[in-house]
Amino acid sequence: MELLKLKEEENEIVIRANNLTVSTREEKSWWRRKATRSKKTILNNVSACMKTGDFVAIIGPSGAGKTTFLTSLAGKCNLVSSGSIAVNNTEVVNIRSGLIELVPQFDVFMDHLTVSEHLIFMTEMKLGSVNEEENRNHLTFLILELKLKALENNTIRSLSGGEKRLLSLATSLIVSPIILICDEPTTGLDSYNASLVIGVLKKLSQGKIVICTVHQPSSDLFNEFNSVCLMSEGNLVFCGSQSECKNQFERLKLHCPVNFNPAEFYIRAISNGSVEFLENNQEPCFRTGSSLTLPQIKTCQRNWFKQIQLLIWRSSLSINRDFKDYLLQLFVSTLISSMIIGTCYVGISGRTQRGVQDLKGFLWLMCSEVSFSLSYVALYAFEGDLTLFKREVGVYRTSAFYVCRFLCLLPKCLIWPIAYVLIVTLAVELPNYILTAFKFSFALIITAIASSAYGLGMGALFTSTGVMGDVMPCADLPLFIMSGAFIRLSSLPIWLLPLKYISHFYYGMDAVSNIYWRQIDTIDCPTNSTSICYKDGIAVLTENGYSNNISENYLGFAFVTVLWNLLGYYGLKREENKGYIY
Ligand SMILES: Nc1ncnc2c1ncn2[C@@H]1O[C@H](COP(=O)(O)OP(=O)(O)OP(=O)(O)O)[C@@H](O)[C@H]1O
Numbered sequence: 001m002e003l004l005k006l007k008e009e010e011n012e013i014v015i016r017a018n019n020l021t022v023s024t025r026e027e028k029s030w031w032r033r034k035a036t037r038s039k040k041t042i043l044n045n046v047s048a049c050m051k052t053g054d055f056v057a058i059i060g061p062s063g064a065g066k067t068t069f070l071t072s073l074a075g076k077c078n079l080v081s082s083g084s085i086a087v088n089n090t091e092v093v094n095i096r097s098g099l100i101e102l103v104p105q106f107d108v109f110m111d112h113l114t115v116s117e118h119l120i121f122m123t124e125m126k127l128g129s130v131n132e133e134e135n136r137n138h139l140t141f142l143i144l145e146l147k148l149k150a151l152e153n154n155t156i157r158s159l160s161g162g163e164k165r166l167l168s169l170a171t172s173l174i175v176s177p178i179i180l181i182c183d184e185p186t187t188g189l190d191s192y193n194a195s196l197v198i199g200v201l202k203k204l205s206q207g208k209i210v211i212c213t214v215h216q217p218s219s220d221l222f223n224e225f226n227s228v229c230l231m232s233e234g235n236l237v238f239c240g241s242q243s244e245c246k247n248q249f250e251r252l253k254l255h256c257p258v259n260f261n262p263a264e265f266y267i268r269a270i271s272n273g274s275v276e277f278l279e280n281n282q283e284p285c286f287r288t289g290s291s292l293t294l295p296q297i298k299t300c301q302r303n304w305f306k307q308i309q310l311l312i313w314r315s316s317l318s319i320n321r322d323f324k325d326y327l328l329q330l331f332v333s334t335l336i337s338s339m340i341i342g343t344c345y346v347g348i349s350g351r352t353q354r355g356v357q358d359l360k361g362f363l364w365l366m367c368s369e370v371s372f373s374l375s376y377v378a379l380y381a382f383e384g385d386l387t388l389f390k391r392e393v394g395v396y397r398t399s400a401f402y403v404c405r406f407l408c409l410l411p412k413c414l415i416w417p418i419a420y421v422l423i424v425t426l427a428v429e430l431p432n433y434i435l436t437a438f439k440f441s442f443a444l445i446i447t448a449i450a451s452s453a454y455g456l457g458m459g460a461l462f463t464s465t466g467v468m469g470d471v472m473p474c475a476d477l478p479l480f481i482m483s484g485a486f487i488r489l490s491s492l493p494i495w496l497l498p499l500k501y502i503s504h505f506y507y508g509m510d511a512v513s514n515i516y517w518r519q520i521d522t523i524d525c526p527t528n529s530t531s532i533c534y535k536d537g538i539a540v541l542t543e544n545g546y547s548n549n550i551s552e553n554y555l556g557f558a559f560v561t562v563l564w565n566l567l568g569y570y571g572l573k574r575e576e577n578k579g580y581i582y
Helices: 066-073 114-126 133-145 159-173 191-205 219-224 243-252 262-270 304-320 323-344 353-379 384-390 399-429 433-462 468-481 492-502 506-519 537-544 550-577
Strands: 015-025 035-037 041-051 056-061 078-088 100-101 179-183 209-213 227-232 235-241
Touching: 015 066, 015 433, 035 262, 041 066, 041 078, 056 066, 056 191, 056 323, 066 078, 066 100, 066 179, 066 209, 066 227, 100 159, 100 492, 114 133, 114 159, 114 304, 133 159, 159 179, 159 191, 179 191, 191 219, 219 262, 227 243, 227 262, 235 243, 243 262, 304 323, 304 399, 304 492, 323 399, 353 399, 353 433, 353 468, 353 506, 353 537, 384 550, 399 433, 399 550, 433 506, 433 550, 468 506, 506 537, 506 550
Parallel strands: 041 235, 056 209, 056 227, 100 179, 179 209
Antiparallel strands: 015 041, 015 078, 227 235
16 A cells, blocks of 8 residues: 555644534524524534554444544534544644545445546546546555455445445545545445455555544444544544553453453443543653645646536546436337327418418427426436536536536437427428427527526525425416516516516527528418408517517527526536535
């Protein structure tokens, strides 16, 4: 593990918690301002110190506050806290990313990727190009050390729990952190995999600090740790070397029976109240004269465009593996529905008074099918990846992730409208068929892009609450009423007009209506007709309140696309600010 060790001449690292108190926030109902959940103290005045070479096991009964302590040490706790945590003399929250890595209890990956694709992605993001020899060697070394060589081409979803743990560890070690914090690295693993993981961690601890919470470790596993922290009800009962812990218990006449698991013995003693606090008579944490500057580690922040390129590469790998589903979705969403529309409207023409109504319905269906399908696909784009995104905070910029999601929708925005137009327009009588179909496709592609921005924006704003599926129809309703398919736009009250200008349905309908009706120079009007007779296509446009200028629609599309994307970005940023998920 030479690569992972701090070099001899590098400074000693000390992480120190000083009077750390962590509590939950008081929750109040918003209407009565009455407390619905009172404040709860999770960590109570905890002080501890760990230094280079420490391989620490944090043990204690369930709910003792072990995970909260770990995440606080990593600077990733989102709860209210007082006191301080510092590495050497630098507050943990001010430490450069990569110096401390947290391996949470639950692994979150993009499951469709293979092990090597995932590691390449992370190396590219965190270290720089894998084509650089140093980075390639480091990656190869990690794969070998963490026994991932045989699994390189396996997809992550096919890995066992232990293999996923090793992959999580490898991911955290890409940047060679100086402090590695693992939450229950052995939970759910069989004894072989548990000792494999602990063995790797122990090796790593030479030259680093490795801190782990462990649940019911076997005696053999527990003995691998050289330090132990005992926690009970938010208090740190003891934190020091294994031998000092044993001595302290023996001073209280609490002798661990031969062949009895010491970890279990300690936990029982603190759970039944036999022990409240133990002294720690160890040497002080800082050796006099040791330097307090933090070591430099190699990290790399890729530029924004490179981040987008890497994120798109990762998403495309995932899409490739699901290509059959993608085709099925295309088939169901576009082919079948466009065939149904085509069949219902077969033979219609806007050159007769009867055909005017049919044509308006046809244009509306074409436009709304494209809008609805794309906006609902985009709506769920973040749902599955929100946890992954929150785990990867700091690896890439939120805006890069958002732009990647938007760009990944563009192939659909291109293929779906073209497929629609090709099929549905076969059924109706179009003037200048090829040119009109081409113009329809273009207008619907732009409609699809604006609809995707709308869906993505709504999804990002409401993803974490899970109510986007309920909110979306309510938001859709006023927007699609503005399309002019159900109400004459000229008769809208003035205060409703702003809604028209943020409606992608309006711009879509206005564009396709202009494309079609401007080519209809005469509409038959039977002499015995008692209802209104439209003279030509322009009269239809005027009667329905559509604009005279198609280029205004494209400006409108640009406006709503930017608007919804900005709102979506704000929603995602809000999720990022809620903090790390562990
Ligand atoms: N975000 C939170 N909001 C409210 N309560 C919380 C929060 N995080 C932790 N707690 C509470 O704090 C206590 C300690 O939780 P923590 O997860 O740190 O314990 P633990 O020792 O790791 O438990 P276990 O061994 O079961 O994982 C628990 O009672 C838990 O319910």
